[in-house]
Amino acid sequence: MQRLDLSQPGLPDLQFVLMVGALCTSDLESLNAPASVREMVFNRCWSLLDEGPPPTRKEERVLNLMLGDEVTLEALVTVIRETFAEYGFSELIWEHAASEPSQETTPEVQSLVDRIQKLYPPPDDPERFSGSSSSS
Numbered sequence: 455m456q457r458l459d460l461s462q463p464g465l466p467d468l469q470f471v472l473m474v475g476a477l478c479t480s481d482l483e484s485l486n487a488p489a490s491v492r493e494m495v496f497n498r499c500w501s502l503l504d505e506g507p508p509p510t511r512k513e514e515r516v517l518n519l520m521l522g523d524e525v526t527l528e529a530l531v532t533v534i535r536e537t538f539a540e541y542g543f544s545e546l547i548w549e550h551a552a553s554e555p556s557q558e559t560t561p562e563v564q565s566l567v568d569r570i571q572k573l574y575p576p577p578d579d580p581e582r583f584s585g586s587s588s589s590s
Contacts, residue, residue, distance in 0.1 A: 458546045460535050466574055468519070471530045474584060475499065475517045484549040498533045499572045502526060522564060 458477075463470045477485060478492040485492070499517055500508040503526070509515055517525070539546070559567050 456548050456550065460538050460546065462463050467527050468570065469574060471499070471517070471519065471527065471534065474534050474543055474546070477548070479512070479515045480549055482548050485525050486545075486547045487538065487541070487543055491538070491543070494541075495534055495537045500539055502529050502533060520563070 458473065463473075464496075465473065475496065478487075478496040487495075496515060496517075497508045503517060503519070503522060517530075519530075522530075538546075
């Protein structure tokens with residue numbers, strides 16, 4: 455079982471926004487937030503980044519953070535937290551094993567991926583989102 459505390463995610467803001475964006479656009483049936491709330495979160499984030507309406511085609515529902523700045527990132531984090539809180543969610547819970555990427559990184563974003571990996575190297579502990587600090 456994977457868990458992500460929305461107020462204390464243990465992730466840098468950029469990774470938090472990317473992860474929540476991916477969860478909101480996923481088809482994970484085990485995610486505790488219903489599709490309507492996930493869609494609301496995505497649409498509100500989209501409106502901070504783009505002037506047009508959010509896309510309806512699933513493959514186009516991707517947040518482009520490359521043109522944003524620190525203020526935009528802070529706004530996205532706030533929108534995510536406040537929208538989920540509005541619907542009574544303080545954490546996201548889902549059951550899904552980690553998987554390998556299904557697509558190659560495009561040349562256009564490879565430099566961004568490289569910079570993110572330098573700033574935030576992969577964790578040594580793959581269970582860091584599992585909430586394994588609870589005692590039973």
